[in-house]
Amino acid sequence: MKRFLAAVLGVFVIVSSASLAAAQQSGEKTSLAKSGAKEGKESATTPAQRPLVLSGSVPMDDVKGRIDHFASGKGQVFISALGNNTVEVINLFGGIVEHTITGVPNPQGVAFSPDANKLFVASAQGKLYIYDGDSFDLITTLDFDGGADNLRYDAATKRVYVGCGDDEKNGAIAAVDAMTNQRLDEEYKIGGEPESFQLESSGPNIYVNIPDLKQIAVINRETKKITRWPLTGLRKNFPMALDEADHRLFVGIREPARLAVFDTTSGHLIATLPSAEDTDDLYYDTEHERIYVPGGEGVIYVFQMHDPDHYRLLAKIPTVLGARTAGYFGRQKKGTHRFFLAVPARGGQSAEMRIYTIQE
Amino acid sequence: MKKFIAVGSCTLATLSLFMMRSSKKEVSAHAPLGAPAPLQLIQRIPMPGVYGRIDHFSPHPNSDIVIFAALGNDSVEIVNAFKGKLVRSLKGLDEPQGVLYVPGFDKIFAANAGNGTVKVFDAKTYAPRKTISLGEKSDTDNLRYDEASKRVFVGIVGGIAIIDPATEAHVGNLKGSGGHSESFQLEKKGSRLFVNVPEDGNVVNVIDRKTGELTKWELNGAKGNFAMALSENDHRLFVATRRPPLLIVLDTDDGREVARVPVVGECDDVYFDAKRRRVYSIGAEGFISVLQQNDPNHYSLIANVPTAVGVRTGIFFEDDLYVGVPATGLEPAQIWNYGVPE
Numbered sequence: 001m002k003r004f005l006a007a008v009l010g011v012f013v014i015v016s017s018a019s020l021a022a023a024q025q026s027g028e029k030t031s032l033a034k035s036g037a038k039e040g041k042e043s044a045t046t047p048a049q050r051p052l053v054l055s056g057s058v059p060m061d062d063v064k065g066r067i068d069h070f071a072s073g074k075g076q077v078f079i080s081a082l083g084n085n086t087v088e089v090i091n092l093f094g095g096i097v098e099h100t101i102t103g104v105p106n107p108q109g110v111a112f113s114p115d116a117n118k119l120f121v122a123s124a125q126g127k128l129y130i131y132d133g134d135s136f137d138l139i140t141t142l143d144f145d146g147g148a149d150n151l152r153y154d155a156a157t158k159r160v161y162v163g164c165g166d167d168e169k170n171g172a173i174a175a176v177d178a179m180t181n182q183r184l185d186e187e188y189k190i191g192g193e194p195e196s197f198q199l200e201s202s203g204p205n206i207y208v209n210i211p212d213l214k215q216i217a218v219i220n221r222e223t224k225k226i227t228r229w230p231l232t233g234l235r236k237n238f239p240m241a242l243d244e245a246d247h248r249l250f251v252g253i254r255e256p257a258r259l260a261v262f263d264t265t266s267g268h269l270i271a272t273l274p275s276a277e278d279t280d281d282l283y284y285d286t287e288h289e290r291i292y293v294p295g296g297e298g299v300i301y302v303f304q305m306h307d308p309d310h311y312r313l314l315a316k317i318p319t320v321l322g323a324r325t326a327g328y329f330g331r332q333k334k335g336t337h338r339f340f341l342a343v344p345a346r347g348g349q350s351a352e353m354r355i356y357t358i359q360e
Numbered sequence: 361m362k363k364f365i366a367v368g369s370c371t372l373a374t375l376s377l378f379m380m381r382s383s384k385k386e387v388s389a390h391a392p393l394g395a396p397a398p399l400q401l402i403q404r405i406p407m408p409g410v411y412g413r414i415d416h417f418s419p420h421p422n423s424d425i426v427i428f429a430a431l432g433n434d435s436v437e438i439v440n441a442f443k444g445k446l447v448r449s450l451k452g453l454d455e456p457q458g459v460l461y462v463p464g465f466d467k468i469f470a471a472n473a474g475n476g477t478v479k480v481f482d483a484k485t486y487a488p489r490k491t492i493s494l495g496e497k498s499d500t501d502n503l504r505y506d507e508a509s510k511r512v513f514v515g516i517v518g519g520i521a522i523i524d525p526a527t528e529a530h531v532g533n534l535k536g537s538g539g540h541s542e543s544f545q546l547e548k549k550g551s552r553l554f555v556n557v558p559e560d561g562n563v564v565n566v567i568d569r570k571t572g573e574l575t576k577w578e579l580n581g582a583k584g585n586f587a588m589a590l591s592e593n594d595h596r597l598f599v600a601t602r603r604p605p606l607l608i609v610l611d612t613d614d615g616r617e618v619a620r621v622p623v624v625g626e627c628d629d630v631y632f633d634a635k636r637r638r639v640y641s642i643g644a645e646g647f648i649s650v651l652q653q654n655d656p657n658h659y660s661l662i663a664n665v666p667t668a669v670g671v672r673t674g675i676f677f678e679d680d681l682y683v684g685v686p687a688t689g690l691e692p693a694q695i696w697n698y699g700v701p702e
């Protein structure tokens with residue numbers, strides 16, 4: 001009898017753990033249905049197992065090919081459809097593509113200036129396109145030798161910073177006055193093609209990934225001095241995010257696939273963690289102190305900061321092969337807090353922008 | 361032997377739980393063990409030409425008539441579910457969130473978030489009758505009808521606006537505690553109105569329609585309370601929160617929380633099925649959580665019935681549940697009709 005009892009108990013344990021595993025795999029809640037306020041309150045304070053919940057999708061039926069970077073403004077999300085030579089304007093509230101800007105060859109970076117009510121689009125073919133923020137009529141274009149890639153808007157100076165150039169001679173961070181559409185004298189030659197860069201708002205620095213040089217360049221906009229942080233054992237540093245309050249810079253590395261964390265006060269590497277393969281965007285969520293890293297391998301890595309020196313992988317959210325770029329803009333209208341992922345068209349399925357709701 | 365039975369039945373219970381949860385597909389097929397799924401998909405009605413987000417639905421005396429606000433499409437759609445087709449599309453709206461058919465007056469009211477108006481249509485001819493402005497920034501949303509007082513209530517920023525459906529005039533306001541009013545429910549046996557106000561610290565506003573007196577009920581740390589349902593007979597208010605995704609049950613006598621159960625994420629509509637004592641929680645995560653009310657203080661999840669990602673709203677009639685499925689790249693928008701098997 002005892003042996004039988006043990007066997008039954010064994011089955012019980014296996015089945016329970018299988019149940020739990022199945023629940024986790026299927027993305028459902030790990031806490032089972034609970035009745036009674038007391039039990040429920042415990043579940044409400046348990047750490048989230050699913051920091052991102054897929055909760056919607058905006059179809060982009062006519063978009064073919066690679067999708068690059070995101071920007072947002074006025075309840076809209078702007079997506080540069082690099083392989084489609086368009087910029088898609090999505091109305092977030094209505095969940096619909098509201099407008100398609102055509103005639104931009106290989107758009108990469110996008111930036112919106114609420115002050116100027118203008119949309120800036122960087123073309124890999126060497127031009128910056130400037131559009132009216134309501135009609136999306138083209139206002140003007142500016143030339144950039146060696147192509148224009150990432151764009152950042154600096155609200156304090158009303159300038160758009162342009163990552164431009166593709167070699168040691170023309171690689172630079174240039175600046176455009178958003179109000180007058182004029183290219184400014186302010187330009188920083190960095191000795192290589194810039195990838196993602198971030199502007200400090202509480203200080204003068206611009207942090208720039210230069211994978212060709214295996215470096216991060218730190219440009220001081222006041223002294224015009226450039227400091228360089230060499231990368232050791234880490235190659236192909238593409239995306240980047242900045243946590244100014246904690247003096248931390250998060251860098252997405254492709255070889256090997258790592259999240260690298262730097263101390264911006266010293267340039268020291270604080271932590272490296274295995275991360276998503278083929279990453280091209282990376283965001284820091286100040287509210288939850290989390291880092292989101294979408295990767296073309298078909299996954300979003302979510303890291304949790306414990307303190308500025310300690311991080312752990314919170315979740316790996318399966319997505320779609322090739323979904324490597326995303327948008328995250330903090331809390332929006334009605335307190336919504338979402339993460340947007342570009343899914344390119346694949347095998348008979350249209351391109352889409354997936355909407356993930358950020359959980360506590 | 362008794363011990364064995366106890367352990368055995370425990371195993372059986374866990375097994376059935378395992379089967380319920382092993383995959384979303386199986387959930388509907390097996391929950392609870394041996395019984396039919398609590399919701400069965402009967403038909404999918406295509407909505408050609410309807411794009412973008414689908415928002416709220418309207419009750420109607422005829423359960424075959426499904427009316428919903430196609431927010432992203434700037435239209436209200438009228439569907440005959442018996443015939444399985446779209447009957448009429450009311451165009452020219454501006455981000456409609458709520459829609460309401462008012463029996464007796466035979467009018468349709470549509471709340472336009474885009475310009476803060478409520479537009480009134482004749483429900484026979486579908487001709488527009490009047491546009492009532494409640495303020496450009498009022499964010500007009502949910503609509504409810506009170507048969508007794510013959511008034512239409514509109515959820516707006518800062519409270520609830522009242523419209524007389526006869527004269528189609530804005531006749532008053534009920535002041536809330538601040539922030540946008542999400543789903544709300546009216547008592548029939550009493551004079552209170554319950555409103556979800558996530559923007560004011562995630563509270564429920566309890567407003568007396570006669571005196572205007574306002575009380576706030578807290579949700580003990582749960583945030584994002586959008587959807588709401590009421591069971592007056594049980595004195596229970598069902599509030600769906602999004603962070604974390606819970607169904608919270610409050611005692612309407614004193615606002616005390618009596619239960620909370622994990623449900624589908626990103627819920628935007630919740631209904632109480634008085635006949636079967638069940639709660640249906642529709643969430644954009646892609647399923648409908650079906651809860652059984654064991655007694656007014658105890659609820660258990662009996663199934664998570666699969667829908668599709670992005671399906672967040674619907675309407676429950678006595679034996680039918682309809683949900684709005686937004687268009688994808690391959691398929692038009694659809695209304696999915698679930699039946700409730702006996």
